Amino acid sequence: MSKHNDIEFMNMQHTRLRQARIDAGIPQNKAWSQLDLSGIRDLRAYEWGAETPNDLTFQKMSELYGRSVSWLRE
Secondary structure: OOOOOHHHHHOOOOOHHHHHHHHOOOOHHHHHHHOOOOOHHHHHHHHOOOOOOOHHHHHHHHHHHOOOHHHHHO
């Protein structure tokens, strides 16, 4: 995964992944470890559209956030 700095994240539009996490009441600092990601920057990259999760990660997000994979992918 490529590395992005905080300014780059602020200039990106968030995806449904971020909204689903917020709606589920799960903070970023807990979600990344529950999803077995290597760090919070990986989660941020997914949430802001800089990177795309693989199928397994989408499935884990679906289960954790209580949303369908198809909804998260939109």
